[in-house]
Amino acid sequence: MTKRFALGIFDDEDVLLHAIENIRAAGVKVYDVFSPYPVHGIDDALGIERSRLPIAAFFFGMTGLSFALWMQIYMLGFDWPMIIGGKPHIALPAFVPVAFELTVFFTCHGMALTFFTITGLYPRFKTPVMDVRATDDKFVMAIELDETSSQFPRLTQLLRDNGASEVNQKEMTNN
Amino acid sequence: MATLTHHESATAEQLVVTDGARKTFIAIIVVGVVLLVLGILASVMGWGAEEHAEASGHAAAAHNAAHEEGAVWLKRLIISLWHSNLFFLGVSTVGTVFMAINYVAYAGWSVLVKRISEALSAWVIPGGVIMLVVFLIGRHDIFHWTHEGIMDKGSPNYDAIIAGKSGFLNLPFYLIRTIVYLAIWAFFSWKLRQLSLQEDLYGGTVWFHRSINASALFLVLYAVTSSMSAWDWVMSVDTHWFSTMFGWYVFASWWVSGIAAIALTAIFLKQAGYLRALSSNHLHDLGKLMFGFSIFWTYVWFAQFMLIWYANLPEEAVYFNQRLGGFEGRYTGIFFFNIAINFVFPFLGLMTRDAKRQMIIMKIVAIAILCGHWSDFYLMLMPGTMKGENGFLIEIGVAAIFLGAFLILFTRRLASASLVPVNHPFLDESIHHTT
Numbered sequence: 001m002t003k004r005f006a007l008g009i010f011d012d013e014d015v016l017l018h019a020i021e022n023i024r025a026a027g028v029k030v031y032d033v034f035s036p037y038p039v040h041g042i043d044d045a046l047g048i049e050r051s052r053l054p055i056a057a058f059f060f061g062m063t064g065l066s067f068a069l070w071m072q073i074y075m076l077g078f079d080w081p082m083i084i085g086g087k088p089h090i091a092l093p094a095f096v097p098v099a100f101e102l103t104v105f106f107t108c109h110g111m112a113l114t115f116f117t118i119t120g121l122y123p124r125f126k127t128p129v130m131d132v133r134a135t136d137d138k139f140v141m142a143i144e145l146d147e148t149s150s151q152f153p154r155l156t157q158l159l160r161d162n163g164a165s166e167v168n169q170k171e172m173t174n175n
Numbered sequence: 176m177a178t179l180t181h182h183e184s185a186t187a188e189q190l191v192v193t194d195g196a197r198k199t200f201i202a203i204i205v206v207g208v209v210l211l212v213l214g215i216l217a218s219v220m221g222w223g224a225e226e227h228a229e230a231s232g233h234a235a236a237a238h239n240a241a242h243e244e245g246a247v248w249l250k251r252l253i254i255s256l257w258h259s260n261l262f263f264l265g266v267s268t269v270g271t272v273f274m275a276i277n278y279v280a281y282a283g284w285s286v287l288v289k290r291i292s293e294a295l296s297a298w299v300i301p302g303g304v305i306m307l308v309v310f311l312i313g314r315h316d317i318f319h320w321t322h323e324g325i326m327d328k329g330s331p332n333y334d335a336i337i338a339g340k341s342g343f344l345n346l347p348f349y350l351i352r353t354i355v356y357l358a359i360w361a362f363f364s365w366k367l368r369q370l371s372l373q374e375d376l377y378g379g380t381v382w383f384h385r386s387i388n389a390s391a392l393f394l395v396l397y398a399v400t401s402s403m404s405a406w407d408w409v410m411s412v413d414t415h416w417f418s419t420m421f422g423w424y425v426f427a428s429w430w431v432s433g434i435a436a437i438a439l440t441a442i443f444l445k446q447a448g449y450l451r452a453l454s455s456n457h458l459h460d461l462g463k464l465m466f467g468f469s470i471f472w473t474y475v476w477f478a479q480f481m482l483i484w485y486a487n488l489p490e491e492a493v494y495f496n497q498r499l500g501g502f503e504g505r506y507t508g509i510f511f512f513n514i515a516i517n518f519v520f521p522f523l524g525l526m527t528r529d530a531k532r533q534m535i536i537m538k539i540v541a542i543a544i545l546c547g548h549w550s551d552f553y554l555m556l557m558p559g560t561m562k563g564e565n566g567f568l569i570e571i572g573v574a575a576i577f578l579g580a581f582l583i584l585f586t587r588r589l590a591s592a593s594l595v596p597v598n599h600p601f602l603d604e605s606i607h608h609t610t
Binding site for chain 2: 085
C-alpha cells in the first residue's frame with residue numbers, strides 16, 4: 001500500500017514546537033515528527049497519548065519473578081534436593097539475587113521486543129525513511145496526503161508560514 | 176488552591192511563618208515532653224505487662240544491673256537522644272549533599288527546591304553540638320568500648336577483641352574524628368548557603384561556579400566522612416561486630432530520608448500557596464529519587480543481610496540473631512516492619528507515573544519513609560545498647576522534641592531568604608522543566 005506525505009523540514013526545535021501547535025490548531029492532523037534527538041514537550045504538543053508500555057513491563061516482570069521462583073524452588077527443592085551450606089532446600093534469601101536478575105531480564109527483553117513490534121522498528125531488509133536528514137540536523141514533520149495530493153499546495157503554504165525551510169512530497173510503500 | 180501546572184516565570188517569594196505554624200511546632204515539642212515524662216514514669220514505676228514480667232523474671236539480675244549502670248530510664252533517654260540526633264543530623268546534612276550533587280551535575284530542574292535543601296542544613300550545628308554533649312555525658316551507656324579497663328590486660332573488664340581495636344576506637348582519636356566530620360559538614364553547609372545568598376544579592380554566574388567548586392570538594396569529603404561517621408556513631412555500638420556495607424547502609428538511610436524531607440516540604444509550601452512555579456514535573460523527579468533510593472537502601476540492606484546469613488559466621492550472624500528472634504523476639508516485629516515500610520510501601524506506592532505526580536500520594540509516602548528510616552536507626556542502635564529493655568514512649572517523645580526544634584530552625588532559615596533563588600542561572604530551566 002502506498003501512502004503520500006507532505007514533509008516539512010525544520011531547522012530549529014522551538015520553531016518546530018510552535019509549528020506543531022499552530023498546524024494542529026489549523027485542523028491538520030500531523031502524522032509524525034522525526035528528530036535527531038528527543039525533544040522535550042513534543043509528546044504533549046503532538047497530543048500523543050501516554051504509552052501503555054509500563055503496564056506490559058509490569059507483567060513481564062511478574063512473569064520473570066514467578067519463573068525464577070518456580071525454577072529455583074522446583075530444582076533445588078523437589079527435582080534434585082541438595083544440602084548447600086547447611087541451609088534448608090528452599091532457602092528463599094539465596095533465591096533473591098536470581099529472582100531479581102530474571103525479573104530485570106524478562107522486563108527489559110519483553111519491553112524491547114514489544115516496543116519494536118508495535119512501532120515497526122524491528123530490523124528488516126528495507127527500512128522506510130522519510131528523510132535521512134532527520135538523523136543528522138533537521139526536524140521532519142510528516143503530514144499524510146490523500147490519493148490525489150490535492151491539499152499539497154495548501155499544506156506547503158501552511159508549513160512555510162510556520163517556519164519550514166523546505167517542503168517536499170514523498171511516497172512511502174509499506175510492505 | 177495549589178495547582179501543579181506550568182508557569183512562565185518566577186519572582187522572589189518570601190515565606191512568612193504564621194503563628195499557627197509556630198504554635199504547631201511548639202505543640203509537637205509539648206507532646207514530646209508529655210510522652211517523655213509518661214515514658215520515664217512508666218519505666219520507673221514498672222507500668223505495663225512487659226516490664227512487669229521482666230521485673231519478676233529477672234528481678235535479681237535487673238537489680239544488680241541497675242546498681243551498676245544507673246536507672247534504665249536514664250539509659251533509654253541518653254540512647255534515644257543519640258538515636259534521634261543521628262537521624263535528624265543526617266537528614267539535615269543531606270540537604271547540603273543534595274544541593275552539592277545538583278551543582279556538580281549542572282542540574283537545572285532542582286533549582287526551585289534548592290532553598291529547601293539549604294534550609295534543611297540549619298540543624299547541622301545544633302545537631303553537632305548535641306552529639307558532642309551526649310557523647311561526653313552518656314558515652315558509657317551507648318558505647319561498650321568506652322568502659323573502664325576494657326582495653327587493659329589484667330583488668331576484670333578486659334576484652335581482647337575490643338583491645339585489638341584500640342588503635343581506632345580510643346577516646347582522643349574518636350573525638351577528633353567526630354569534630355572533623357561535624358566541622359566539615361557545618362563549614363560547607365555554611366559556605367554553600369553564603370554563596371547562594373550572595374548570588375541573590377549581586378547576580379552573575381561567578382557564585383554559581385564557586386558553588387560548583389565548593390560542592391565538588393564537599394562531595395569528596397562527604398563520601399569519606401559519611402562512611403566513617405557511620406562506623407563511629409552507629410557501628411561501634413556493636414563493638415565486636417563489623418560489616419563492610421555499613422557506611423553505605425547508613426548513608427542510604429540518611430539520603431532517602433533527606434530527599435523525602437525535601438519533597439514533603441515542597442508539597443507543604445506548595446499547598447500553602449508558595450513556590451508557584453513548582454509543577455508536577457518537579458514532584459515527579461523527586462518521586463523518582465525517593466522510589467529509586469528506597470530500592471537502593473533495600474539493595475544495600477539485602478547485600479549486608481544475605482552475605483551474613485549465607486556465611487553464618489558466629490561473630491557476624493550475632494547481629495541478625497539479636498534482631499530476628501533475639502531477646503525473646505522483641506525486635507522481630509520491627510525488623511519486618513522496617514522492610515515493609517522502607518521497601519514494599521514506597522516500591523508499590525510510587526511505582527506508577529501518576530502516583531509520583533500527585534501531592535497526596537507523595538506526601539503519604541514521604542512521611543512513611545521518614546518514620547521508616549527513623550525506626551531503621553532504632554533497629555541499628557537498640558539491640559546493641561538496650562538489649563531486652565527497649566521501649567517506645569521515651570524514644571518517640573524525644574523524637575517529637577527533636578522534630579519540633581528542627582522545624583523551628585528549618586522554617587526560620589526558609590523564611591530568611593527568598594524561596595526562589597532569583598539569580599540562579601538555571602532558574603528558567605527549572606521553571607520550564609518537563610518530564
